[in-house]
Amino acid sequence: MAGSAKLLPIHEIALKCGIENEYLIPHGKYVAKVDLSLIDANKNKPKGKLVLVTAITPTPLGEGKTVNTIGLSEGLNYIGKKAIACIRQPSLGPVFGVKGGAAGGGQAEVLPMETLNLHLTGDIHAITAAHDLASAALDARLYHEERLGEEFTAQTGLERLNIDKNRIIWKRVIDHNDRALKNITVGVGGGLNGVERKDGFEITAASELMAILALANDLQDMRQRVGKIILAYNTDGDVITAEDLEVAGAIAVLLKNAINPNLMQTVENTPVLIHAGPFANIAHGNSSVIADRVALPLADYVITEAGFGSDMGMEKFFNIKYRQSGIAPSCVVLVATVRSLKSNSGKYNIKPGQPIPKEISESNVELLELGAANLAWHINNAKSYGMPVIVAINRFPHDSDEELAFLQQYALKHGAFACEVSEVFTKGGKGAEELSHHIVNACEQTSKVKLPYQDSDKLIDKIQCMAKKYGANRANLSPQALNDINDIEKLKLDHLPLCIAKTPMSISANPNLKNVPTNFDIDISHLALSAGAGFIRVYAGNIMTMPGLGTNPAYRHIDIDEQGNIIGLS
Secondary structure, eight states, X not given: OGGGOOOOOHHHHHHHTTOOGGGEEEOSSSOEEEOTHHHHHTTTSOOOEEEEXXXXXXXTTOOSHHHHHHHHHHHHHHTTOOEEXXXXXXXXXXXXXXXXXXXXXXXXXXXXXXXXXXXXXXXXXHHHHHHHHHHHHHHHHHHHHHHHGGGHHHHHSOOOOOEEEEEEOOOEEESSOOGGGSSEEESTTOGGGOOOEEEOEEEGGGSHHHHHHHHOSSHHHHHHHHHHOEEEEETTSOEEETTTTTOHHHHHHHTTTTTSOEEEEETTOOEEEEOOOOOTTTSOOBOOHHHHHHHGGGXXXXXXXBSSSIIIIIHHIIIIIIHHHOOOOSEEEEEEOHHHHHHTXXXXXXXXXXXXXXXXXXXXXXXXXXXXXXXXXXXXHHHTTXXXXXXXXXXXXXXXXXXXXXXXXXXXXXXXXXXXXXXXXXXXXXXXXXXXXXXXXHHTSOOOOOOSSOTTSOHHHHHHHHHHHTTOSOEEEOHHHHHHHHHHHHTTOTXXXXXXXXXXXXSSSOTTOOSSOOSXXXXXXXXXXXXXXXXXXXXXXXXXXXXXXOSSOGGGGOEEOTTSOEEXXX
């Protein structure tokens, strides 16, 4: 479908949404960065409505959030409204791993999808370079202080940082799934090789710099946040920041161009802003505040998505992104699929890389009903934040009319403002016509964000609050977690919001507990500060910050044909 689409030059897409050429930084014919001076130029214009797209508990393949985010922007344009989509930039890890790219699909796809999924304008590579510069600076300072000893200050004019090599918390990053790099030893052999110590890699999307890029309001805000990043501790137990290491300015320089969001288009020539790509388990899982600020004065409706389910990216949108930006949505669209609800029935334990059982593709209302409680939970979770909730049932070819009718009735019975079948994959904007009218009506409702805890609440109480919100009896904190809480309180940073790092495959922190788990506890292993990004990571379960490739990775099917076209990329 995308191959037959007629793309417009990017300056024409910009003009459609009111962006003059002077604010464009072209990157070829179909991509441009948008200069941040546009935000100030439009500061007195009326703002459009923000629509937040989230989902029920997904299968490892995803349930079509991006497809529906893009499709809803097309749908609103189809009914005569002016709409822009704001989405995250794909990481190469999923692109070459199991999940594939994040351009959407069918008639609801960002084009050129190869450009989006592969490098785009280099923002993720800039984050990789900036992050690893800090790592190199740390090891260099450690090496020279150890090499020169007491003569260090006399020879360099610098005060010793006295880095504790066992408490360097800033790992290196790379934008690939590579489990072999998860735990490594650097400086092997010592001497000119540096100080030998244990280290490791995380995927670039897990970098605090990625979270900062997504949360910063402007270039100077980003620069200040970078300076607050905690890189390590000294031998007295005090923090060492990027400002202390005098590397913050250079990091900001490497990110100077990355802070400008990227403008592209959909199959139907609807404008899309792509910016930042933080994961939704260890970061906040949303596209950038800057993209929202650029888009809102340009459109009647801005459609943005949050990663994974409402217990993940949506929860983090409100507790982190909204708290920091003050930008609130007017409604929530909850994407659901028949296959995911059947998968949540408790009869299956689908894992990444495994095929969906064929029974799920067969019409079976009884099986669907077993898993439907998951939909009800996510509706009520979204409503608890003060928003009207529209359920979009992302239709797959094997879904029966009987199953779809059951889900529509079920969603309305359990509190949805509206529920419609979405056929944006096959029909584009026309496939979201009814959904778009519901969005317009929902955005006219009076809504006010309700947050589950206040900044002033005790840190331990915030943790217990969120555990109970997931349905747990309590959060059990390890001795390490209690020590971490004490350290954070000493730094007077316990007012920061929580970023619960847990599995997306269950409402609980146990991926094997499907549907709506009950009578369970959540075990908290440790906490970590993202002082620059402005949140506290709370680790519940074994959370991978460096994924590995499976037995059937997507890269096996990606190639270039004789005409130089990329094939097999999805």
